[in-house]
Amino acid sequence: MEEPSVTPPKTQKAEPPVQITIKNPEWGYARLKMIYDPPYTAESPSYPPDILTWRATLTMCLTQFFGLMGSAIHIDILYLENDEAWLRLPKNDTTMFAAAVSGYVGIIEGKNVGFKTLGMGDFLMGVLGKGEEDALWA
Amino acid sequence: MVRYKARYILFDVLYPNAPKTLGAASTHIEFSSPSDPSITSSYLSGLLRDGLAHQFGDYGAGVAGNLSVKYFSPATSTGIVRVSRDHYRLVWTALSFMNELKGVPVVIRVVRVSGTIKKAEQEAIRRARKEVKRVGGSLVDVEDIVVEDDEMEED
Numbered sequence: 001m002e003e004p005s006v007t008p009p010k011t012q013k014a015e016p017p018v019q020i021t022i023k024n025p026e027w028g029y030a031r032l033k034m035i036y037d038p039p040y041t042a043e044s045p046s047y048p049p050d051i052l053t054w055r056a057t058l059t060m061c062l063t064q065f066f067g068l069m070g071s072a073i074h075i076d077i078l079y080l081e082n083d084e085a086w087l088r089l090p091k092n093d094t095t096m097f098a099a100a101v102s103g104y105v106g107i108i109e110g111k112n113v114g115f116k117t118l119g120m121g122d123f124l125m126g127v128l129g130k131g132e133e134d135a136l137w138a
Numbered sequence: 139m140v141r142y143k144a145r146y147i148l149f150d151v152l153y154p155n156a157p158k159t160l161g162a163a164s165t166h167i168e169f170s171s172p173s174d175p176s177i178t179s180s181y182l183s184g185l186l187r188d189g190l191a192h193q194f195g196d197y198g199a200g201v202a203g204n205l206s207v208k209y210f211s212p213a214t215s216t217g218i219v220r221v222s223r224d225h226y227r228l229v230w231t232a233l234s235f236m237n238e239l240k241g242v243p244v245v246i247r248v249v250r251v252s253g254t255i256k257k258a259e260q261e262a263i264r265r266a267r268k269e270v271k272r273v274g275g276s277l278v279d280v281e282d283i284v285v286e287d288d289e290m291e292e293d
Contacts, residue, residue, distance in 0.1 A: 063195060064195055064196060065195045065196050065197055066194060066195040066196075066197055066198070067191065067192055067193045067194045067195030067197075068192060068193045068194075069193060069194055069195070069198075070195055099197075
């Protein structure tokens with residue numbers, strides 16, 4: 001008697017890759033540079049600004065422009081590199097933050113201090129890449 | 139050119155720590171006791187501007203700073219503020235955050251936001267009339283108390 005031919009089980013087709021579009025990112029990212037006038041010499045002990053200087057200066061700047069509401073903005077300082085910082089903040093507050101930071105002039109140790117916005121966006125990678133463009137074409 | 143659109147905020151000042159009237163049964167009317175007569179519209183608008191600057195910074199003070207306190211009656215502790223329509227909520231916040239007038243702890247309650255000063259006035263009169271009815275007086279002409287001698291300019 002002939003054995004019934006067993007058809008080998010079909011190899012399962014791989015699932016098509018899933019696409020996800022992040023429409024409402026929770027966070028925004030910014031890369032800022034602190035600018036002093038007159039500039040610090042590289043040997044100065046106050047250079048580069050440390051994390052507390054960043055936090056204090058950012059709070060001052062947001063408080064001046066947006067009062068208590070501005071000082072309530074939650075900012076995470078992700079990384080410091082010389083006089084630059086990578087920041088993370090809630091997406092909804094990025095507009096306010098950009099406005100406050102761009103127009104600010106404060107005083108630290110008798111020097112005028114301001115911020116240069118090197119990049120701002122919804123994703124950290126995009127923000128950092130934008131900053132590197134400067135280095136590329138310089 | 140777009141017309142300037144305004145909002146009129148009707149508020150009243152409550153005194154949560156007002157001294158109890160002797161002998162009388164305590165009623166809600168003690169909350170709305172009269173204010174110090176030295177509290178004027180211009181004093182209030184100064185306080186409001188300071189509040190805006192504190193809570194919303196340069197931006198808030200600039201954008202909502204064109205407010206004017208159109209009317210304030212210390213007798214009824216009621217007032218009307220005029221602000222631009224887009225920013226009335228900032229002024230509302232500044233009002234709500236005021237917790238002291240001349241050293242006396244107060245609560246400021248916004249009772250009506252209106253597009254015309256007339257409606258705000260009518261609401262003030264309606265509320266005062268209701269209060270008077272509640273405490274059992276009917277002899278007082280409420281409109282005399284509310285509109286008093288200050289005249290309110292229409293825009």
